[in-house]
Amino acid sequence: MLNQSCCSWIGSILVSSGAARSDPDPDPDPPVLLFDLISLLSPITLRFASIPSIDPIPIALQVQPPATMLEELLIFTRGGLILWSSCRALGAAALKGSPIDALIRSCLLEERSADASFSHDNYALKWTFHNDLGLVFVAVYQKILHLLYVDDLLAAVRREFALIYDPRRTAYDNDFTDIFRQLHREAEARAEEMKKSKQALSSRLPPPTLLAHRKAAPKVRGGGGKPSAASSANKSGDSSDGDSDHHALTNGSSLATRPAAVPSKSKAGKENGAPKDNGAFDVTRLQRLRNKNDKKTNTGAADNNGTKKLTKPDPTKKKGKQDRVWDDKPSNKKLDFTDPADERGDEVADRVAVIEGESMMDKDEDLTSDSEDEEEAQDGPKKKGWFSSMFQSIAGNNVLDKSDLQPALKALKDRLMSKNVAEEIAEKLCESVAASLEGKKLGSFTRISSTVQTAMEEALLRILTPRRSIDILRDVHAAKERGRPYVIVFVGVNGVGKSTNLAKVAYWLLQHNLSVTLAACDTFRSGAVEQLRTHARRLQIPIFEKGYEKDPAVVAREAIQEASRNKSDVVLVDTAGRMQDNEPLMRALSKLINLNSPDLVLFVGEALVGNDAVDQLTKFNQKLADLSAVPTARLIDGILLTKFDTIDDKVGAALSMVYISGAPVMFVGCGQSYTDLKKLNVKSIVKTLLK
Amino acid sequence: MDEWIRQAELWVGQAESWIRQQPSEQIYVAAAVVAVTILVLIAASCLKSSKPNTIVLSGLSGSGKTTLFYQLRDGSSHQGTVTSMEENNDTFVLHSEQERKGKVKPVHIVDVPGHARLKPKLDEVLPKAAGVIFVVDAQDFLSSMQAAAEYLYDILTKATVVKKKVPVLIFCNKTDKVTAHSKEFIKKQLEKEINKLRESRNAISSADISDEVQLGFPGEAFNFSQCQNKVTVAEGAGSTGNVSPAEQFIREYVKA
Numbered sequence: 032m033l034n035q036s037c038c039s040w041i042g043s044i045l046v047s048s049g050a051a052r053s054d055p056d057p058d059p060d061p062p063v064l065l066f067d068l069i070s071l072l073s074p075i076t077l078r079f080a081s082i083p084s085i086d087p088i089p090i091a092l093q094v095q096p097p098a099t100m101l102e103e104l105l106i107f108t109r110g111g112l113i114l115w116s117s118c119r120a121l122g123a124a125a126l127k128g129s130p131i132d133a134l135i136r137s138c139l140l141e142e143r144s145a146d147a148s149f150s151h152d153n154y155a156l157k158w159t160f161h162n163d164l165g166l167v168f169v170a171v172y173q174k175i176l177h178l179l180y181v182d183d184l185l186a187a188v189r190r191e192f193a194l195i196y197d198p199r200r201t202a203y204d205n206d207f208t209d210i211f212r213q214l215h216r217e218a219e220a221r222a223e224e225m226k227k228s229k230q231a232l233s234s235r236l237p238p239p240t241l242l243a244h245r246k247a248a249p250k251v252r253g254g255g256g257k258p259s260a261a262s263s264a265n266k267s268g269d270s271s272d273g274d275s276d277h278h279a280l281t282n283g284s285s286l287a288t289r290p291a292a293v294p295s296k297s298k299a300g301k302e303n304g305a306p307k308d309n310g311a312f313d314v315t316r317l318q319r320l321r322n323k324n325d326k327k328t329n330t331g332a333a334d335n336n337g338t339k340k341l342t343k344p345d346p347t348k349k350k351g352k353q354d355r356v357w358d359d360k361p362s363n364k365k366l367d368f369t370d371p372a373d374e375r376g377d378e379v380a381d382r383v384a385v386i387e388g389e390s391m392m393d394k395d396e397d398l399t400s401d402s403e404d405e406e407e408a409q410d411g412p413k414k415k416g417w418f419s420s421m422f423q424s425i426a427g428n429n430v431l432d433k434s435d436l437q438p439a440l441k442a443l444k445d446r447l448m449s450k451n452v453a454e455e456i457a458e459k460l461c462e463s464v465a466a467s468l469e470g471k472k473l474g475s476f477t478r479i480s481s482t483v484q485t486a487m488e489e490a491l492l493r494i495l496t497p498r499r500s501i502d503i504l505r506d507v508h509a510a511k512e513r514g515r516p517y518v519i520v521f522v523g524v525n526g527v528g529k530s531t532n533l534a535k536v537a538y539w540l541l542q543h544n545l546s547v548t549l550a551a552c553d554t555f556r557s558g559a560v561e562q563l564r565t566h567a568r569r570l571q572i573p574i575f576e577k578g579y580e581k582d583p584a585v586v587a588r589e590a591i592q593e594a595s596r597n598k599s600d601v602v603l604v605d606t607a608g609r610m611q612d613n614e615p616l617m618r619a620l621s622k623l624i625n626l627n628s629p630d631l632v633l634f635v636g637e638a639l640v641g642n643d644a645v646d647q648l649t650k651f652n653q654k655l656a657d658l659s660a661v662p663t664a665r666l667i668d669g670i671l672l673t674k675f676d677t678i679d680d681k682v683g684a685a686l687s688m689v690y691i692s693g694a695p696v697m698f699v700g701c702g703q704s705y706t707d708l709k710k711l712n713v714k715s716i717v718k719t720l721l722k
Numbered sequence: 723m724d725e726w727i728r729q730a731e732l733w734v735g736q737a738e739s740w741i742r743q744q745p746s747e748q749i750y751v752a753a754a755v756v757a758v759t760i761l762v763l764i765a766a767s768c769l770k771s772s773k774p775n776t777i778v779l780s781g782l783s784g785s786g787k788t789t790l791f792y793q794l795r796d797g798s799s800h801q802g803t804v805t806s807m808e809e810n811n812d813t814f815v816l817h818s819e820q821e822r823k824g825k826v827k828p829v830h831i832v833d834v835p836g837h838a839r840l841k842p843k844l845d846e847v848l849p850k851a852a853g854v855i856f857v858v859d860a861q862d863f864l865s866s867m868q869a870a871a872e873y874l875y876d877i878l879t880k881a882t883v884v885k886k887k888v889p890v891l892i893f894c895n896k897t898d899k900v901t902a903h904s905k906e907f908i909k910k911q912l913e914k915e916i917n918k919l920r921e922s923r924n925a926i927s928s929a930d931i932s933d934e935v936q937l938g939f940p941g942e943a944f945n946f947s948q949c950q951n952k953v954t955v956a957e958g959a960g961s962t963g964n965v966s967p968a969e970q971f972i973r974e975y976v977k978a
Contacts, residue, residue, distance in 0.1 A: 105804075107803075107804050109806070109807045109808040110788065110806050110808050110810040110833070111788040111803045111805060111806030111807070111810065111835075112801075112803055112810075113800070113801040113802045113803060113804060115801075116801055116802075119801060131804050131805075132784075132804060132805050135804060135807060136783075136805060139807060140805075140807060140837055140839050141839075165808065201796065201800045201801075202800065202801075492842055493839045493840065496838065496839050496840075496842065497838065498838045498839055499838060499869075500868075500869065500872055502922065504922040505868075505919060505922040508918060508921070508922055509868075509918075
């Protein structure tokens with residue numbers, strides 16, 4: 032209040048003086064002037080008003096972020112008890128909403144603890160862990176401000192608090208409040224100095240080249256307590272040699288570029304005859320090897336990198352194909368061969384209903400309890416430190432350090448990537464596990480690799496466990512009671528198996544005595560409507576179709592109306608496959624979903640997909656969110672994983688998809704007949720991934 | 723070194739000759755006594771360890787389990803809680819019983835996180851449970867009714883819970899708020915939801931849960947009295963300290 036009145040008073044004085052000066056102007060527009068002046072002045076007045084003890088820095092009317100805008104610093108245990116809260120201790124206003132809970136639910140429990148920061152409403156949050164004592168330190172501040180000292184402050188707070196922490200004690204107000212105030216002041220002063228020195232430096236140096244900017248791939252270097260991200264632009268120029276190998280996949284999450292202090296050893300870009308390499312020899316790889324004299328690291332990422340390299344020349348080839356002009360151009364007549372009168376088809380096709388036995392959804396999974404031997408990664412670098420690590424593991428007093436974790440994590444990451452997990456996801460997961468293990472004391476008689484393995488197993492189990500119930504039957508019954516049909520929309524890119532698996536889901540629902548209607552909203556691909564019609568005939572269920580070249584959204588709406596008239600329980604809506612980059616098609620899909628508000632949006636993805644899974648799901652979610660008319664957009668609710676029988680144990684696509692979208696895997700298609708539909712067995716997937 | 727070895731050999735020789743001198747019955751009696759003692763010790767330790775004394779606090783995320791845990795332990799919830807990421811595991815004497823004279827047995831209470839992704843932690847703890855307190859948010863009940871019923875259904879159909887007849891207390895928390903529902907309402911709604919779950923789940927046997935047990939009697943509406951283990955409902959408020967029903971439950975099932 033005081034600040035507001037203060038700055039408004041100063042502002043009004045200046046406005047009057049300014050208005051007096053600018054009288055000759057025909058239209059001075061005082062409100063705008065006032066607003067500008069206040070916005071310029073308020074930070075300054077707040078600075079003066081709130082921290083009297085800070086050294087008066089000559090302010091030359093530059094807008095500086097006010098130093099006290101750190102809203103809250105919270106210290107709590109991993110079990111949930113708040114140990115110290117700066118709001119309460121310093122008497123500041125409490126936070127609006129509950130950003131801490133949102134942070135825990137959507138970030139820390141989703142294995143994204145290696146992200147740089149998290150934003151919720153107007154707040155930005157940064158955090159750090161003390162893994163040995165099981166404490167979490169979270170700093171909350173306004174998103175529009177870019178405070179530079181938060182990481183620094185968090186590290187300092189962690190250090191100091193660990194000294195006074197006692198598991199039995201729950202009140203730290205008296206001791207810690209003063210320490211915190213002092214640390215806060217120190218951190219701010221340090222940030223000011225750094226900013227001043229950086230400004231001096233940047234005025235002398237030429238601006239960083241465009242190349243460095245482009246190569247600043249969003250690679251997160253994990254761990255907390257690193258200085259600000261603003262200096263990353265300068266440093267990323269050095270470390271970005273390996274970045275050209277990796278797709279700078281944008282995925283909309285707030286990953287800040289961190290200065291890569293660790294040299295690019297772990298940027299697994301250089302292969303040399305990895306034993307798992309079974310792809311064709313790639314010329315581009317040879318070129319890369321010749322260009323770089325990097326340390327040769329043994330990676331199993333040869334497959335993924337190889338395929339990535341192979342797909343890179345493809346887009347250019349495809350463009351060439353599109354430009355080719357055929358000599359005999361087909362006429363623009365629509366190739367629509369649907370015959371409105373279907374009697375001929377009916378007589379010929381088999382009228383016998385399909386009876387293929389029980390759908391595999393309802394069969395118990397036979398969990399073979401094979402022993403869980405951990406296969407040791409018999410790599411060279413581990414043998415070097417064998418004796419010392421054995422000794423330390425027996426002694427048990429070893430505090431885990433980042434450098435200790437790196438080899439084990441690298442081995443795990445390679446193992447994951449060899450199981451077809453997207454490279455980015457494997458990287459993020461490994462960093463999240465590192466963040467949760469750093470600083471922890473090893474138990475006695477445990478190796479680092481086994482600790483890391485256990486932590487990774489828990490993390491994988493956590494990610495793959497569904498966040499909400501995947502019991503569709505119950506939801507269908509609930510919708511039935513409300514008198515409306517339950518609508519499921521199948522979306523996905525081209526050729527993943529939407530129509531096939533739609534029929535399988537229909538078969539399963541039929542076995543539970545539910546009445547199903549199919550809606551043929553794929554009005555683009557030739558033969559799509561016929562395909563569904565054949566399925567409907569074999570399953571003996573009604574199908575709603577309007578032929579080709581109609582608006583799918585309208586067809587869907589009419590299908591749902593028809594189904595509710597006929598008292599059908601479930602409506603399965605088939606849509607056309609579309610690439611995630613195709614803007615008009617994504618807009619059409621968004622229109623369909625917004626118009627009909629289905630109960631379940633099922634993304635159909637094939638298990639063979641590699642790194643593209645990340646891109647597909649992010650873009651789909653993004654488009655659905657952007658083009659939605661309502662504030663709470665409908666995003667992808669569930670995933671249907673198809674072609675699962677074609678991959679033996681390379682089950683990583685499931686992990687990539689679930690991690691990126693947060694949606695659970697509801698069905699798994701494992702064959703091409705009606706009964707080949709299963710539920711995802713989380714434990715067996717985790718076991719397969721880490722084998 | 724050699725001297726010690728010689729000394730030891732001497733002692734062994736002496737012991738041997740002494741034993742040979744004793745009448746044989748005494749030796750047999752001595753051996754029998756030793757054997758019986760060992761057997762008794764083993765039996766006692768077996769019996770002691772098979773009786774679990776863990777109380778499990780479970781429920782949905784945000785229902786007030788961690789608050790209740792700290793109320794039971796320290797008598798106050800300190801500065802508040804956030805969503806738990808790990809379980810709270812402690813053995814202590816209940817706060818209200820600390821002033822009681824005489825020997826009070828400490829209670830082992832485990833507060834399991836309620837977040838859906840941490841569900842496997844509950845499966846680890848349940849086999850050792852002597853009693854389960856299922857905490858329900860009485861204020862925000864209607865929006866979380868389905869999820870709460872599903873969670874409760876999962877607990878009630880676990881094979882270990884049914885076989886050992888583990889008692890369950892449904893603790894309606896946050897009744898100090900004005901808009902909180904009554905415990906009878908909550909009980910009825912939960913029974914209805916579990917009934918619906920029963921029908922949809924009986925038709926299939928889900929692939930993951932292989933040890934599901936049928937609840938209640940088919941054809942009849944579900945009622946908590948149909949469960950083989952005892953299910954009771956109580957209300958209280960964790961933040962104000964009104965947790966006496968939980969304490970009574972604990973004292974009843976963990977013998978002091």
